[in-house]
Amino acid sequence: MNRDNEFFSLAAQLVDAGRIIDGKGWVPATSGNFSARLNDGNIAITVSGKHKGLLQTSDIMLIDADGNSLDGKKPSAETMLHTALYKRFSDVRCILHPHSLNATLISKLFPAGCVLENYELLKAFNGIDTHESRVVIPVFANDQNIPRLAAKVDRYLDQHGAIYGYVIEGHGLYTWGNSVQETMRHLEALDYLFDCEIRLHGVKKI
Numbered sequence: 200m201n202r203d204n205e206f207f208s209l210a211a212q213l214v215d216a217g218r219i220i221d222g223k224g225w226v227p228a229t230s231g232n233f234s235a236r237l238n239d240g241n242i243a244i245t246v247s248g249k250h251k252g253l254l255q256t257s258d259i260m261l262i263d264a265d266g267n268s269l270d271g272k273k274p275s276a277e278t279m280l281h282t283a284l285y286k287r288f289s290d291v292r293c294i295l296h297p298h299s300l301n302a303t304l305i306s307k308l309f310p311a312g313c314v315l316e317n318y319e320l321l322k323a324f325n326g327i328d329t330h331e332s333r334v335v336i337p338v339f340a341n342d343q344n345i346p347r348l349a350a351k352v353d354r355y356l357d358q359h360g361a362i363y364g365y366v367i368e369g370h371g372l373y374t375w376g377n378s379v380q381e382t383m384r385h386l387e388a389l390d391y392l393f394d395c396e397i398r399l400h401g402v403k404k405i
């Protein structure tokens with residue numbers, strides 16, 4: 200597949216993902232951003248400020264591995280959080296960042312991080328084949344200074360290695376995988392598991 204075809208294929212997958220994610224109410228008011236990495240290392244990513252349930256392929260732009268625009272369009276302010284993950288993990292091909300209610304509530308309930316264990320749905324995560332598993336989703340304080348926030352995430356990953364996602368407090372979730380499809384699976388599993396933890400702790404889901 201040449202680069203243009205690869206880009207449009209990934210852009211179409213991100214548009215579809217946006218429609219599904221918006222259908223679940225996880226990207227209110229133009230929030231969130233999504234990306235996918237091409238074979239040549241460049242990245243297809245949502246432009247700034249578009250509603251993620253109404254995306255068209257023209258709302259997906261191309262950046263290089265350092266986050267520089269390759270087509271003159273303006274990327275999201277949080278682009279560096281995407282490029283840092285792609286640089287660290289060579290097998291990551293997609294990153295989804297919704298501002299879901301459950302991720303936001305989880306960050307308030309568990310500001311030191313959320314532990315997920317003994318759930319059958321943990322098997323939705325790449326590499327996990329039993330409910331007898333323990334997944335920790337760290338929570339980082341929100342910060343409008345994205346390079347500073349990216350550095351904080353980097354320090355955590357230096358110490359803890361590969362994880363399935365992280366939450367920014369009062370903000371939303373970052374999760375990733377080796378394809379758009381796998382990342383959607385991780386996202387749906389995390390939201391379900393967050394919902395379980397929230398209900399267990401007595402916060403009524405709206």
Ligand SMILES: [Zn+2]
Binds near residue numbers: 230231298
């Ligand atoms: Zn965000």
